[in-house]
Amino acid sequence: MKCALVRPDGVAVRIERHPTGAARGPAAVVGTILDVADGLAAKARADGLTPIAVGIAVPGVVDEARGVAVWSANVGFRDVPLRDLAVKRLGLPTALGHDVRVGGLAEARLGAGRGAGHVLFVAIGTGIAAAHVVDGSASVGAHGAAGEIGHIMVRPDGPRCGCGRPGCLETIASAAAIGRRYAELAGEAAGASVTAADVAERAAAGEPLASQVWQDAVEALADGLATGQALFDVATIVLGGGLAQAGDRLLTPLRAALHERMTFHREPRLVAAALGDEAGCLGAALLALDAVRVQDHDAVRVRDHDAVRVRDLQEKR
């Protein structure tokens, strides 16, 4: 768990990390989330700061409107009303978001996509997921599941995905898939525990097998991003997650492959994420601040509405 106290201007003043301990089960994980959030609020107060809102981001399917963690494969959440639990425990307005969507929110507003207006943030790690951010707000989808770009089918005859279908983008191009494919092709001894970063390095050094696996991933990614661009027509695509740390070894061939696929679509700017590990925390904070602002706005509207009514009544008299 990455946790932070974040000022309204987007600066993290205190950063903490705690083990998730997912093996303890979802109830214990929820307990730790609330303990850590409560602890951070107490530390803020001890430093003379006033906590005004809580932002929590979790993986899986998240119903942001209801504040419910609907489903998560890695943590085991099933319909956990995290927002209400946090409000009850901390007594502060709370927003619940999705880990990749808040990461995209932060990159679009504070990081590599700043000023772009329309941004597609793509996180490439164990899997591949995206956030489509327009004017600083990430699309959630009708069922809280927008942005599952990793399950775009790019190779119908490709390996079977965890989701059940063959040839999903993440079976070829996720960091996990790149390491796995190299290991399979190299054979047990030569390919054991090879990471995507190792493959990138070996490809750069000219090793044919690594070059092939890397190029396959780049081509598949370009197919997925071209589909994303056809759907969203963004100005900037921000690549995050572990694989983006390969930098130009990824960006240079990927820009070329994406360029080849553009016909009448405008080519987006393709850049690496700028906020690194902090993106999730900053994005959760932005979401919390947005929620507070909406509340304030509604309160002002109610107040203004009441003032108008009072004035009308006075005029009638």
Ligand SMILES: [Zn+2]
């Ligand atoms: Zn899939």
